[in-house]
Amino acid sequence: MTDATTALIDRQPAAPLGGCCSAARGRPEAPVRQHAAPASDDRGESAPPVPDDAVAADFTAYVGRDDAGRSVLHLLVEGIHCGGCVAKIERALRRSPGVEDARVNLTTRRLVVAWRGPAEQAARHMAAITDLGYRVVPYDPQRARKGEARDETELLRAMAVAGFAAGNIMLLSVSVWAGHFQDMGPATRDLLHWFSAIVAIPAIFYAGRPFFRSALTALRHGRTNMDVPISLGVLLATAMSLHETAVGGPHAYFDSAVTLLFFLLVGRYLDRRARGQARSAAERLLSLRANAVAVLDTNGTVTLLPPEQVRPGMVVLVAAGARIPVDGRVLDGRSDIDTSLITGETLPVAATVGDTVFAGTLNQSGPLRLEVTAVGTDTLLGEIVRLMEATEQRKARYVSLADRVARLYAPVVHLLALATFVGWAWALAAPWQVALLNAVAVLIITCPCALGLAVPVVQVIASGRLMRQGILLKSATALERLAVADTIVFDKTGTLTTGRPELLRDERIDASDLALAASLAAASRHPLARALVRAVPDASVADGVVEVAGHGLSRATPEGEVRLGSRRWCGVAEDAEEGAAAGPEMWLTRPGRPPVRFAFADALRPDAASVVARLKALGFEVELLSGDREAVVSAVAAAVGIDRFRASCTPVEKCDRLAALAAAGRKVLMVGDGLNDAPALAAALVSVSPSSAADVSQTAADAVFQGERLHPVLELLTVSRRVERLVRQNFALAFGYNVLTIPVAVMGLVTPLIAAICMSASSLVVVGNSFRLARRRPA
Amino acid sequence: MTGLLYLIPIAMLLGLLGLGAFLWALRSGQFDDLDGAAYRILFDDDEDVSPGRGERPVR
Numbered sequence: 087m088t089d090a091t092t093a094l095i096d097r098q099p100a101a102p103l104g105g106c107c108s109a110a111r112g113r114p115e116a117p118v119r120q121h122a123a124p125a126s127d128d129r130g131e132s133a134p135p136v137p138d139d140a141v142a143a144d145f146t147a148y149v150g151r152d153d154a155g156r157s158v159l160h161l162l163v164e165g166i167h168c169g170g171c172v173a174k175i176e177r178a179l180r181r182s183p184g185v186e187d188a189r190v191n192l193t194t195r196r197l198v199v200a201w202r203g204p205a206e207q208a209a210r211h212m213a214a215i216t217d218l219g220y221r222v223v224p225y226d227p228q229r230a231r232k233g234e235a236r237d238e239t240e241l242l243r244a245m246a247v248a249g250f251a252a253g254n255i256m257l258l259s260v261s262v263w264a265g266h267f268q269d270m271g272p273a274t275r276d277l278l279h280w281f282s283a284i285v286a287i288p289a290i291f292y293a294g295r296p297f298f299r300s301a302l303t304a305l306r307h308g309r310t311n312m313d314v315p316i317s318l319g320v321l322l323a324t325a326m327s328l329h330e331t332a333v334g335g336p337h338a339y340f341d342s343a344v345t346l347l348f349f350l351l352v353g354r355y356l357d358r359r360a361r362g363q364a365r366s367a368a369e370r371l372l373s374l375r376a377n378a379v380a381v382l383d384t385n386g387t388v389t390l391l392p393p394e395q396v397r398p399g400m401v402v403l404v405a406a407g408a409r410i411p412v413d414g415r416v417l418d419g420r421s422d423i424d425t426s427l428i429t430g431e432t433l434p435v436a437a438t439v440g441d442t443v444f445a446g447t448l449n450q451s452g453p454l455r456l457e458v459t460a461v462g463t464d465t466l467l468g469e470i471v472r473l474m475e476a477t478e479q480r481k482a483r484y485v486s487l488a489d490r491v492a493r494l495y496a497p498v499v500h501l502l503a504l505a506t507f508v509g510w511a512w513a514l515a516a517p518w519q520v521a522l523l524n525a526v527a528v529l530i531i532t533c534p535c536a537l538g539l540a541v542p543v544v545q546v547i548a549s550g551r552l553m554r555q556g557i558l559l560k561s562a563t564a565l566e567r568l569a570v571a572d573t574i575v576f577d578k579t580g581t582l583t584t585g586r587p588e589l590l591r592d593e594r595i596d597a598s599d600l601a602l603a604a605s606l607a608a609a610s611r612h613p614l615a616r617a618l619v620r621a622v623p624d625a626s627v628a629d630g631v632v633e634v635a636g637h638g639l640s641r642a643t644p645e646g647e648v649r650l651g652s653r654r655w656c657g658v659a660e661d662a663e664e665g666a667a668a669g670p671e672m673w674l675t676r677p678g679r680p681p682v683r684f685a686f687a688d689a690l691r692p693d694a695a696s697v698v699a700r701l702k703a704l705g706f707e708v709e710l711l712s713g714d715r716e717a718v719v720s721a722v723a724a725a726v727g728i729d730r731f732r733a734s735c736t737p738v739e740k741c742d743r744l745a746a747l748a749a750a751g752r753k754v755l756m757v758g759d760g761l762n763d764a765p766a767l768a769a770a771l772v773s774v775s776p777s778s779a780a781d782v783s784q785t786a787a788d789a790v791f792q793g794e795r796l797h798p799v800l801e802l803l804t805v806s807r808r809v810e811r812l813v814r815q816n817f818a819l820a821f822g823y824n825v826l827t828i829p830v831a832v833m834g835l836v837t838p839l840i841a842a843i844c845m846s847a848s849s850l851v852v853v854g855n856s857f858r859l860a861r862r863r864p865a
Numbered sequence: 866m867t868g869l870l871y872l873i874p875i876a877m878l879l880g881l882l883g884l885g886a887f888l889w890a891l892r893s894g895q896f897d898d899l900d901g902a903a904y905r906i907l908f909d910d911d912e913d914v915s916p917g918r919g920e921r922p923v924r
Binding site for chain 2: 168169170172173190191192193239242243246247250253254257258274277278281285
């Protein structure tokens with residue numbers, strides 16, 4: 087990796103599952119392999135890396151064939167954050183025998199692999215990626231290509247066509263305008279008008295489709311939106327200009343109509359582009375579902391079944407390192423279960439015979455045999471997703487400021503145009519052509535060109551500024567809703583804390599004990615063991631370490647057995663070192679020496695306390711809702727200075743609390759990361775997740791921030807308030823122009839030249855005003 | 866002024882060529898990965914001389 091890439095990567099966030107990015111930040115994280123030079127990838131470590139989530143899925147079903155007869159597999163890759171990740175994945179794959187092409191798309195986080203050979207080789211190629219610490223999920227490109235991505239391409243095409251037409255017609259129009267002051271003959275003018283018409287009419291019908299469609303839909307539902315006056319104005323202007331051209335009249339508005347479409351399409355495209363990055367988040371929801379389940383028949387044979395065909399009462403096998411596909415009871419085996427998806431808590435829970443385990447959790451250390459109790463949407467995971475979807479629908483009712491303006495604006499404009507027509511035709515007894523001409527001029531001059539740009543331009547600049555600080559905005563109205571938030575509810579684990587246990591330094595622990603413990607711990611992937619290894623970066627790795635799932639590690643030495651693990655595993659009495667700080671612990675015993683205790687704590691984010699203090703100083707109400715135990719939650723609340731907290735909350739209780747706050751008139755911003763927070767994130771008025779959060783939470787959240795610090799929350803709130811102010815100013819400026827120009831139009835004094843000048847000038851002023859957000863210093 | 870009769874169509878044809886080129890680029894996937902392309906120039910691709918032809922040929 088070049089220095090340049092490393093420098094780029096330095097600003098990137100920790101990858102949730104490893105990958106190159108976490109390493110490049112200089113943390114002495116255990117998997118040193120992940121930031122070694124690419125050539126030495128995965129070689130310098132004695133313990134082979136166990137894939138975090140070796141998807142025990144059958145990729146074969148997703149493998150397709152291309153024209154050249156190669157096997158092709160489309161995948162979504164999780165944990166890609168930078169160019170370095172792209173290089174690593176592509177290199178690893180190309181080194182895998184048979185692979186001919188591998189290409190990662192950083193924008194959509196998709197990967198296409200092509201190889202010569204049977205489809206069954208898929209698993210081997212995928213192992214090359216999962217070994218790097220990335221998680222892959224197959225997807226169907228046919229299905230994924232529908233929807234938004236297609237919309238964006240259509241907008242881009244429409245914009246290109248409108249831009250081409252606008253440029254050419256404007257050239258012709260300028261000649262016509264100049265001709266008014268010199269003496270251009272009517273024949274030349276008509277010729278130029280006809281050329282304009284030839285370019286404008288197809289362009290308008292092609293580029294105007296997004297607006298026409300949306301206007302039609304609105305009208306069909308008996309509503310009106312901004313697209314109705316746009317469509318009406320553009321179509322009437324075109325029809326009128328065509329008539330003028332045909333009869334050899336002096337004024338044609340082709341340039342106004344096309345330029346208007348072009349400006350509006352720019353606004354629309356910017357709007358969509360700004361949120362393109364977050365689009366794949368929803369697709370990643372799929373990754374939580376198992377792809378194939380190993381079912382054990384009564385006669386002892388194992389068959390792979392798709393999840394839909396698994397029924398309660400069946401017996402399934404779950405390999406170590408695989409995600410548990412169903413809710414079930416353990417029949418045989420013992421393991422550590424990583425439940426962070428469900429509970430948001432960091433430490434794995436030991437599971438033995440008779441325990442209940444939940445779909446979506448990760449089986450870490452030993453194979454399990456389960457009796458299925460619930461499948462599919464009946465599982466706890468399915469329940470949470472359903473709860474989230476239900477609350478999300480409620481949130482969808484929020485109406486953006488632009489739409490509220492449009493609701494008022496559209497009828498007013500239509501009434502004005504009608505009044506102009508009626509006024510000229512009856513009151514002034516003008517011929518109906520003149521009356522119509524003036525009414526159309528009113529529609530053109532009021533066409534919400536600047537209004538169409540007022541919101542998107544500010545949003546694009548804001549999201550660009552936020553993205554540079556590692557904050558991704560997912561929802562169009564997120565900034566508007568953030569600007570009105572007055573109450574902030576935090577989750578604890580992974581939000582106020584880093585969600586990663588750290589060894590508490592203790593003078594009483596001998597350095598040699600620590601080194602010995604770390605040498606054993608290096609053989610395990612248990613989070614506490616990893617924390618130990620992080621604390622002793624230069625520890626050697628011991629040979630012959632045996633891991634007993636759910637208990638700990640042991641190693642036979644000439645002097646006797648050395649053990650590292652739980653209190654019971656090391657045979658330490660329950661009352662030993664009573665009174666020491668509560669929290670996760672590990673014990674080390676060796677022959678002839680007293681046992682040594684290592685205590686761990688989930689460290690706070692470095693700036694958690696200062697951010698909370700700052701939020702309070704700004705007048706926000708701050709609350710803490712956690713699923714964790716009372717003692718731990720109150721300690722964290724005290725450390726960061728939050729007075730109001732609730733412990734042991736279930737997802738439903740969190741939602742209820744948010745509903746109660748909303749009922750009390752509070753505008754709640756929820757900051758959380760676990761799957762257990764997902765419904766609450768969807769229920770809050772607006773929500774933010776760290777990028778280390780569970781997929782579902784990132785899907786539910788309106789914004790996602792990266793990195794170790796909590797400061798992005800503060801930055802988001804500050805920027806959103808500035809955005810709100812700028813948007814209101816923009817609306818005021820756009821309306822100001824209209825107030826000045828409408829009387830001119832009603833009086834029938836508007837020529838195409840005046841219309842073009844007004845439109846461009848108001849748009850430029852609005853865009854210029856928006857750029858003030860980019861120029862000012864960060865908060 | 867008769868020059869306009871053929872000069873304007875020629876000018877428009879040139880413009881149309883540009884538009885066509887852009888639409889072709891859009892269709893052939895040049896705009897699919899705007900973020901990744903910026904990093905690719907930094908890769909040291911000495912070991913593998915893959916043409917890196919983009920997603921399309923594989924489909």
